[in-house]
Structures are given as C-alpha cells and as structure tokens.
Amino acid sequence: MPRPRYLLALAGLLFAGLAAALASAPRDAGSQVFSPRAVVPMVARDEGAPPPPPATPTPFAPTATPTPRPPTATPTAAQPTPTPRPPTATPTPAPSGLRLQGVNWYVNTTGTIYVMGIVVNGLSTPVELVRINVRFYNASGQLLATDTTYADVSIIxxxxxxxxxxxxxxxxxxxxxxxxxxxxxxVSSRPPITGLTPTVTNIYRSSSIALRVVGTVRNDSSATYQFTRVIAAYVDSAGYVIRIETDYLEPSTLAPGQQGTFEAIFFNAPAGLETNNLLIWTTASR
Incomplete structure (x- = not known):
C-alpha cells in the first residue's frame, strides 16, 4: 500500500498534466463580449416614447469656498501680454472591436416588446453572422426571458x-x-456587398400611425445582386434607435447599372418620428 506522500506526488502530476492540456486548448474568439452591457430601462409603457438618455451626473460642489490669496508683489512695469496659441486638436481614436450603440426598446399596442440597435465593426476585417443576445429583467433584476437575433447586414x-x-x-x-x-x-472570408447606392425620394404619412419612406437603390457595381433590400432606421439626437423597418427592392435582383424601388413603412410611428435622423443600409446576396 503506497504511503500518503506518494499519493500526493501522483495527484500533483495529474493536476500539472490537466493544466497543460487546458492551456494548449484553442479558445473560441467568437464567444468574447466586445463591449459593455447595453441596458435600457423602461420608464413608461408608452407606444412612442423611447427611454431617455442617461442622466448627466451633477458635479460635486465643495462645502466651503476657499479665500483667495492676494499677490505677494505688484509688478512696477506692465508686461506684454503673450498672444495665446489655439490648442491643437487631438483626434479621438475610434474604439476597436465590435460594439453596440443606440440600443433601445418599446412596447406596442399588442404588448409585443421590440428591441433594436446598431452593431459597429471597429475591426480591420469584415465580419458576418454577428449574434446579439437579449435578456429581459424585472425591476429587481430578476431574469424573466431571453432572445437571440443577428445583425441585419449579412457582411459588415x-x-x-x-x-x-x-x-x-x-x-x-x-x-x-x-x-x-x-x-x-x-471573420468573413467573403468581401462585403458594395456598390448599392440608396436614395430617399419621399417621406409622407398615409395615416396617423403609418409613416412611409420611399426611394430607389442603384447597383453601381460590376456584380449582379439578388434579394436586395434596404433597412431604414430613425435615430434620435441622443443616438438611440427609435424604429427600424426593412423592405425588399422591386425588382430584388439588380444587374450592374440597374435600379430598384423600395417603400419602408413604419407602422405605429410616433408623432414627429420623421424629424429624427434617418439612416439607410443595403444588403443583398451574390
């Protein structure tokens, strides 16, 4: 029967082998989270109003005002005032990696919850099959439901x-x-869809709750695209996405130089939606 010290040595060898195997195992880079959590609280069950932007914190005010100290000496002669040089602008680098922005949600008249936002690709390579996990909580932070969706543009x-x-x-x-x-x-080995030029030609309301965005898309590339469609989104001044709609072109197959038409209809459109920023994306299959 082996002594206890031999058992300890054998266990140490087994643990070292297991640690080496785990260290050499490949990691799944695609499962990393590339941005902070985007949590949007619901402030009212309102058909049209998106959650407001986060409140700006009030700066701390000191409890006492310090007494200014008088200068120790007064110069006898006026000194020339140097001409101030304008500060050199420092460009702010764009964040790297994938990230979410403008995440928002609302509840429609039937009780359905809509969640929307924008995926930004800060990488140096195109990506595809970008997955977004959505979770729903109550006021105390209890997880009530989950959902999964994908970025609308096939190759970003x-x-x-x-x-x-x-x-x-x-x-x-x-x-x-x-x-x-x-x-x-x-990471996509295929090049992204390029050369599709959208133009909005008209925006009007066909009813109090339906806003229509009409336009064209021209294929300025040398490739023929199929299942061509547009995704239109209204974004408010704070950067929150308010509504998203999509529509396939007529015709949906565009040869080089050909043009198609679209009409994205925003149902349950809140009043004043059309005064916000309108963004248009195009996507298709080769």
Missing part, C-alpha cells in the same frame, strides 16, 4: 455598421429593463 465591412432588431411576443409581465450583449461572430 471593416469600419462599417449594421442595424439589428428582435421582438418578444407575449412577454412575461413585469419587464422593466432590457440587456443586449454581443455574442459570437465570424
């Missing part, structure tokens, strides 16, 4: 972006906040 170019959206039918009662987190993605 380096430095480009894509909208995303999902809906939760028949949500559980008590949802008070929504969390959107970047999930997996794939």
């Amino acid at each position: 170019p380096a430095g480009g972006s894509s909208p995303f959206w999902t809906l939760l039918l028949n949500p559980p009662p008590g949802v008070a906040s929504v969390e959107a987190v970047l999930g997996t993605y794939s």
